[in-house]
Amino acid sequence: MFVEEYIERLKPYEGGKPIEELKRQLGIKGEIIKLASNENPLGPSRRAVEAIRSVAESVNFYPDGDCYYLKERLADKLGVSRDNLIFGNGSDELLELIFRTFATRDEDEILYCYPSFVEYKIIGSSFNKRLVEIPLKGFEYDIDALIDAINGNTRVIFLNTPNNPTGTIIKRSDIERVIEASDKDKTLVVIDEAYYEYAIAEDDYEELLDLYKNDNVIILRTFSKAYGLAGLRIGYGIASPQIVDYLNRVRPPFNVNIVAQHAALAALDDDEHIKRSVETNRIGKEYLYSEFDRMGITYIKTYANFILFDAKRDASYVYEELLKRGIIIRSMAGYGYKTMLRVTIGTKRQNEIFIKNLKEVLNV
Structure with a gap:
């Protein structure tokens, strides 16, 4: 054995596939919206x-x-x-x-x-x-x-x-x-x-x-x-x-x-870029809160640029169904939250597309 046992036990981090490769594999012709890694949707300054x-x-x-x-x-x-x-x-x-x-x-x-x-x-x-x-x-x-x-x-x-x-x-x-x-x-x-x-x-x-x-x-x-x-x-x-x-x-x-x-x-x-980023996050957060409330979805009040929510369905299923529709969020099943997912707060358009597709997946 070339390494110690504790190295053998480690599992390599598996990053997501490149967006273009996902589009090819899933046969998606349009846009893929990534709301999985808590990145700034406005991009850099x-x-x-x-x-x-x-x-x-x-x-x-x-x-x-x-x-x-x-x-x-x-x-x-x-x-x-x-x-x-x-x-x-x-x-x-x-x-x-x-x-x-x-x-x-x-x-x-x-x-x-x-x-x-x-x-x-x-x-x-x-x-x-x-x-x-x-x-x-x-x-x-x-x-x-x-x-x-x-x-x-x-x-x-x-x-x-x-x-x-x-x-x-x-x-x-x-x-x-x-x-x-x-x-x-x-x-x-x-x-x-x-x-x-x-x-x-x-x-x-x-x-x-x-x-x-x-x-x-x-x-x-x-x-x-x-x-x-x-x-x-x-x-x-x-x-x-x-x-x-x-x-x-x-x-x-x-x-x-x-x-x-x-x-x-x-x-x-x-400073203006930070102000725009924070304001975009605030508006997006209020929109997602209100839509979750309408859908009867519980969520955790967030101080960050993502929201943890309970779909009350198998998280892996919801993740896969959204992925087929070109929406990437994060399943929390691996953390022990079997029905919960984490979504990054995006732009107004991204948030609306996410909610539209989530309603379809959950039949709300």
């Missing part, structure tokens, strides 16, 4: 697109290994020091760096609630870590059970807010309870805010940025969602200089490509 064009002829050079200009601009925008920032090839790479840096002993335990962002489990399994899953209470984090599970071997705690796939949030007071209950010298608390720009638009979402000042906290955010740069893979972390320094010691050089850096820098200055 026009400024970001221009920045991509402007740097295209410079890709023969290695990127700036420190993301110097992007770090300067983001530090200014957030009101933090550049020493508080680290960038990664998507938030996924930052998660890997966290495992490689802070969870190095055999007895180290990784604590998170489930269902939540699946990469915590996938990456943790790839490092052969002890994973401690706390079931959600309803569709929200069970903070009391999470705190009860903290022990001397707890090395990393993941808090996903808004939580993917439920769209629910963790109250700031509960996050502070977790930080207080954790060992400041041994346990890293990771606050994953991938959907921050959508969440902060809600009146009752509390700002969490200042929590990075705790010595054992890192906040993760991304350019993949509201900024519309998912295809370029760039995310960032905000933490104390010491945590950032440790992560930089294991970070590969040139990990964020030159195109991503320039696009993110331009996107940061396009």
Whole structure:
């Protein structure tokens, strides 16, 4: 055997087929609408697109290994020091760096609630870590059970807010309870805010940025969602200089490509694009809520750009039937929600087409 048994047990991530291949296989002549991966339906900022064009002829050079200009601009925008920032090839790479840096002993335990962002489990399994899953209470984090599970071997705690796939949030007071209950010298608390720009638009979402000042906290955010740069893979972390320094010691050089850096820098200055994206999401969310209500479909109030809903039919069946009609959403059967699906909030037209087809599938 060339690898350890825990590698043998891993299942490779199976991404969706290219849209053109799906159209060919399913015999679909028209448009395919993808509402499965929580991407920004408006696309990237026009400024970001221009920045991509402007740097295209410079890709023969290695990127700036420190993301110097992007770090300067983001530090200014957030009101933090550049020493508080680290960038990664998507938030996924930052998660890997966290495992490689802070969870190095055999007895180290990784604590998170489930269902939540699946990469915590996938990456943790790839490092052969002890994973401690706390079931959600309803569709929200069970903070009391999470705190009860903290022990001397707890090395990393993941808090996903808004939580993917439920769209629910963790109250700031509960996050502070977790930080207080954790060992400041041994346990890293990771606050994953991938959907921050959508969440902060809600009146009752509390700002969490200042929590990075705790010595054992890192906040993760991304350019993949509201900024519309998912295809370029760039995310960032905000933490104390010491945590950032440790992560930089294991970070590969040139990990964020030159195109991503320039696009993110331009996107940061396009506040109007973020406003349009958030407003489109708000309008789309209200429309989908109202249609679900009319159809008698229950759903979970979301703080993100997706909605978890209960079709009260086999989720895999609903997914396949919508797929035949050129609508791609996400079945939650694999998460244990056998009749539930997650749909990304799209444009007005995309949402209307989705609802029309969903009514046909469910005979509503």
